[in-house]
Amino acid sequence: MDYKTIQDLASDDMQRVDKLIQRRLQSEVVLVNQLSHYIINSGGKRLRPMIALLMARACGYQGDRHVDIAAIVEFIHTATLLHDDVVDESDMRRGQDTANNVWGNQAAVLVGDFLYSRSFEMMIDVNEMRVMQILAQTTNIIAEGEVLQLLNVNDVETNEARYLEVIYSKTAKLFEAACQLGAVLAGLNPEQEKKVAAYGTHLGTAFQLVDDILDYSANSKELGKNVGDDLAEGKPTLPLINALMVSRENGSEADVKLICDAIEEGGLEHIDEIMQIINATGALAYTTEVAKKETQLAIDCLDFLPNSDFKAALTSLAEYSLSRTA
Numbered sequence: 001m002d003y004k005t006i007q008d009l010a011s012d013d014m015q016r017v018d019k020l021i022q023r024r025l026q027s028e029v030v031l032v033n034q035l036s037h038y039i040i041n042s043g044g045k046r047l048r049p050m051i052a053l054l055m056a057r058a059c060g061y062q063g064d065r066h067v068d069i070a071a072i073v074e075f076i077h078t079a080t081l082l083h084d085d086v087v088d089e090s091d092m093r094r095g096q097d098t099a100n101n102v103w104g105n106q107a108a109v110l111v112g113d114f115l116y117s118r119s120f121e122m123m124i125d126v127n128e129m130r131v132m133q134i135l136a137q138t139t140n141i142i143a144e145g146e147v148l149q150l151l152n153v154n155d156v157e158t159n160e161a162r163y164l165e166v167i168y169s170k171t172a173k174l175f176e177a178a179c180q181l182g183a184v185l186a187g188l189n190p191e192q193e194k195k196v197a198a199y200g201t202h203l204g205t206a207f208q209l210v211d212d213i214l215d216y217s218a219n220s221k222e223l224g225k226n227v228g229d230d231l232a233e234g235k236p237t238l239p240l241i242n243a244l245m246v247s248r249e250n251g252s253e254a255d256v257k258l259i260c261d262a263i264e265e266g267g268l269e270h271i272d273e274i275m276q277i278i279n280a281t282g283a284l285a286y287t288t289e290v291a292k293k294e295t296q297l298a299i300d301c302l303d304f305l306p307n308s309d310f311k312a313a314l315t316s317l318a319e320y321s322l323s324r325t326a
Contacts, residue, residue, distance in 0.1 A: 001316040006050075009313050013053045013067060014046065020071045024118055031103070035111045039078055039099050048178050049074045051203070051317065055196060056182030058302075058310035068126050069181045072135065075119040077174060080142055082112035087146065088233055130184050138177040145169025154234040156260045160241055167208045168201065175204030195301045199314070202298035207321045209291035212237040213284055214325070216275060231274060234266035238290065240274070243283035250281075288322075295322050 007014075025036050049070035056066035084090070085098040086105045092098060100108035116139065123132045149166045152158040179200030183193040215230050216239050230237050236244070240259065247255040255277045262274055278284060298318045305311045 006313045017070045052178040055179045059186035061186040079112040079115035141173045158236045171208040172204030176200035199301035202294045206291045206294035228271045238287045239283040243278045243281045246281040
């Protein structure tokens with residue numbers, strides 16, 4: 001399936017999710033309405049809620065609660081984006097000004113808090129303790145991931161294991177929860193639920209790794225951000241971590257110093273030289289291979305599910321995560 005076909009398969013449910021999101025965004029505070037609508041309607045892929053919908057259907061769920069779950073997942077994701085952009089001092093996301101760049105950091109943080117609290121109100125409406133348990137744990141782990149990433153900024157000793165831990169907490173955990181909740185709603189057994197959750201973990205990891213690759217290879221129009229943004233913020237992602245490791249192994253002291261200085265100081269003063277080192281060391285190819293392995297692991301987790309269009313869509317989504325350019 002191509003991405004458009006996957007979207008069409010989920011379109012009826014996604015329309016219900018969008019209506020629910022618009023309804024639950026409402027607040028008597030005008031600024032909350034303005035800012036939350038701005039970020040929710042800023043052109044995101046709605047990938048996480050779509051995965052929640054598709055997985056619930058693939059697991060055989062026939063009810064309506066998957067719509068609530070998908071909206072909650074999107075609210076949590078949006079709240080993390082608002083907080084991320086403040087922490088990172090970002091001024092561009094998805095090709096437009098970030099909310100904090102338009103309304104300021106204070107408003108962005110507080111509206112992020114509003115979206116978190118609104119999502120928990122919606123969890124109560126689902127009236128399923130297991131759902132609340134999973135989502136409460138997920139929001140905790142995401143917050144821990146933000147702190148872990150903060151510790152890695154400007155740290156030249158950040159290795160692959162530390163970075164993958166950040167990816168799991170910041171990105172993959174919400175993918176994992178979106179999938180796991182579908183299994184919970186469908187009443188799958190614990191072993192099946194574990195496999196469904198693992199699909200989300202591996203898919204989310206692959207998705208973030210491809211983002212890392214695009215940061216050093218895509219243009220800003222395609223990605224909605226500037227090439228080298230992670231480097232500019234002093235964030236060592238896997239391509240840079242691998243390039244540094246290979247340069248150390250090769251005894252390329254000048255390259256090691258260049259990369260270390262870039263990580264410690266941030267900025268893009270030497271982006272062209274860094275790009276040359278990344279290409280010469282095969283760091284992008286290495287990161288691609290790691291992402292491919294994660295994608296295959298995700299697909300393998302679906303083996304136990306009965307064949308359906310929804311299962312095929314989930315398989316295709318995993319493959320799409322590798323081939324996307326934005």
